[in-house]
Amino acid sequence: MTTPQPAASRCPAHAAARPSHPLPIYGPEFSADPHATYTLLRAQGPITPVEIAPGVWGYLTTTYRSALYLLRNTPNRFAKNPRHWQALVNGQVPPDSPALFMMQPRDNALWMDGAEHARLRHAITGSLVRVDTHALAATVTKIADQLIGTFASAGVCDLVGQYADPLPMLTMIEVFGSPPDIGQRIAIAIARLFDTDQDAAAANIDLEAACLALTHLKRNAPQPDVTSWLIEAGLTDEEMVQTILLVIGAATTPSSNLIMNSLQRIITDLRFAGSVHAGVQPVSDALDEVLWTDPPVSNYSPLYALGQQTFEGLVLQPGYPILVSFAAANGDPTLGIDPGSYAGNRGHLAFSAGVHACPAPDLARIIAETAIERALDRLPHLALATDQLVRRPGTFHSGFTALPVRFQPAAAPAPTGR
Numbered sequence: 001m002t003t004p005q006p007a008a009s010r011c012p013a014h015a016a017a018r019p020s021h022p023l024p025i026y027g028p029e030f031s032a033d034p035h036a037t038y039t040l041l042r043a044q045g046p047i048t049p050v051e052i053a054p055g056v057w058g059y060l061t062t063t064y065r066s067a068l069y070l071l072r073n074t075p076n077r078f079a080k081n082p083r084h085w086q087a088l089v090n091g092q093v094p095p096d097s098p099a100l101f102m103m104q105p106r107d108n109a110l111w112m113d114g115a116e117h118a119r120l121r122h123a124i125t126g127s128l129v130r131v132d133t134h135a136l137a138a139t140v141t142k143i144a145d146q147l148i149g150t151f152a153s154a155g156v157c158d159l160v161g162q163y164a165d166p167l168p169m170l171t172m173i174e175v176f177g178s179p180p181d182i183g184q185r186i187a188i189a190i191a192r193l194f195d196t197d198q199d200a201a202a203a204n205i206d207l208e209a210a211c212l213a214l215t216h217l218k219r220n221a222p223q224p225d226v227t228s229w230l231i232e233a234g235l236t237d238e239e240m241v242q243t244i245l246l247v248i249g250a251a252t253t254p255s256s257n258l259i260m261n262s263l264q265r266i267i268t269d270l271r272f273a274g275s276v277h278a279g280v281q282p283v284s285d286a287l288d289e290v291l292w293t294d295p296p297v298s299n300y301s302p303l304y305a306l307g308q309q310t311f312e313g314l315v316l317q318p319g320y321p322i323l324v325s326f327a328a329a330n331g332d333p334t335l336g337i338d339p340g341s342y343a344g345n346r347g348h349l350a351f352s353a354g355v356h357a358c359p360a361p362d363l364a365r366i367i368a369e370t371a372i373e374r375a376l377d378r379l380p381h382l383a384l385a386t387d388q389l390v391r392r393p394g395t396f397h398s399g400f401t402a403l404p405v406r407f408q409p410a411a412a413p414a415p416t417g418r
């Protein structure tokens, strides 16, 4: 007898004797106050059925304990490889679904299990650990100054579009030792992939061609950079392309979100506005608080039950993605954390945990801290220019659509040559 498979386009609640109308974790209402949804979900249990995106069903963990246990202790019971996602296998995920973009597999470490994951991850961690952190801070400072130079004399800017969004991508292009022309091709193709109006297949071809060009360049002339170190670790051309995409993709949006969410907190929260500007409370305290209360990756790390599993009292059906809510775990009231004591506490799950945990939390902090310090140094009297901030809609990331600010304009550079 075969195990009955769930109808993948239906919601798992049908089989789990749980709420018959799972709550959505997408859309403007969710994004405006995600913790209201997490509280409702947590009241149903530590792991519950949800609607991940329109017509895409799965489960979400909402407690710290369930998140940590799932991430750390269950590689034999839950897999990362989305070939276990029944709706994907059956072609039932809407082709324009944001869930597809974020959760469909690529041939890289993020979507692999066991020995294959360990081998590719070892190449990544072995390369990232060789990044000179002082040189990285200097690179970020240089890029921050270039970006700030484009708007410093205006007295106004959008800190998302003109600063937080482009800075991590420009930084990663330098970390990979990419010449400007290939770097620009990579950045444009990734932007096109995120833009749903663009032809994703064509953008993908461009992106892979640019990463292959970078690989060939570094195979012929290695330099002290991450591309050359990944090659040195023995990756094939195909593995190089997919690994470059993974590391650049994984680094950029979360780092942008951390920069914008922290800047927003520092500018608007009197505890930070009054102290960080005056140099009393370090930016790293603001980062710790944001990583706890507004993690850049809010819900992710999809996992798939290998066969029917009972987890925290719920019978989980195979074939459905189980997302870990880093945001809900960090805000779990049973942790009993005093809101004033986040500084210096690195127990949050913003960088996930277990075998797929982020391999670069230290680099991420250097990028964000340097970028924020530079903005605070160079833009005196920084203040929000609107009281209508809008959160980016979506299940997976936490950020703002824009951060319009005003500040004391820098004097225009003195004219030269007379």
Ligand code: HEM
Binding pocket: 109, 110, 111, 121, 124, 128, 246, 247, 250, 251, 252, 254, 255, 258, 295, 296, 297, 300, 301, 302, 350, 351, 352, 355, 356, 357, 358, 359, 360, 361, 363, 364, 365
């Ligand atoms: C604030 C910034 C960042 C945050 C919040 C963050 C968060 C995360 C999270 C939550 C995961 C787990 C994803 C999953 O299991 O599905 C992850 C994985 C990963 N991150 Fe980061 N990340 C950040 C920056 C970076 C940077 C700067 C790099 C590289 C330089 C990086 C490289 C990676 C890679 C390669 C993985 C996949 C690891 C694996 O599957 O074994 N991340 N990150």
